[in-house]
Amino acid sequence: MSAIIHRLREKTADTEKLTINVGYVDLGHIDLLTQEGFYSNRSDFIRTAIRNQLAAHADAVKQSIVRHTLEIGLRCFRREDLEAVQAAGEKLRIKVVGLTIIAADVPPELARATIESLTVLGALQASPAVKSALADRIS
Incomplete structure (x- = not known):
């Protein structure tokens, strides 16, 4: 019995990786909010902050x-x-x-x-x- 292999279409990533530098105190505040359960992780905090800024500037965009x-x-x-x-x-x-x-x-x-x-x-x-x-x- 021969197996037929179908190549699946490659999935396009729906996000792009960014690298940012954050001051130690700001990073500590992010970690504190994460530890307190406001955000699931640092990335969640940063994505939320970005969305908030985009919403604040939505008309200009x-x-x-x-x-x-x-x-x-x-x-x-x-x-x-x-x-x-x-x-x-x-x-x-x-x-x-x-x-x-x-x-x-x-x-x-x-x-x-x-x-x-x-x-x-x-x-x-x-x-x-x-x-x-x-x-x-x-x-």
């Missing part, structure tokens, strides 16, 4: 997104998408707040031929070769 004509969320560009852009003789000006993925099967030449500019406020996932090909177009 919305206005900026409209002013800069940014897309919000996950934007994925597959080889077929870029080939269609190329066939139409067009170029993309990509502006995303969130995660932009340029699929692994996109060759650097196709990316360079179809992407005029790339602005990502968040994270960009692309092969090192594609990132290199677009280096002068990424802001």
Whole structure:
């Protein structure tokens, strides 16, 4: 009996790791609040603080997104998408707040031929070769 193996699609991470420096006293306060049960851990505290600041500045963020004509969320560009852009003789000006993925099967030449500019406020996932090909177009 032969086994059939199906490769599952790789799951895209829904978070990005940040490294921050925090003063010892602030860190002690965070640990105290965690110890007292206000937060489950340091990361929980930091995520909550970030959400609170984003909520406090929500109007300014919305206005900026409209002013800069940014897309919000996950934007994925597959080889077929870029080939269609190329066939139409067009170029993309990509502006995303969130995660932009340029699929692994996109060759650097196709990316360079179809992407005029790339602005990502968040994270960009692309092969090192594609990132290199677009280096002068990424802001």
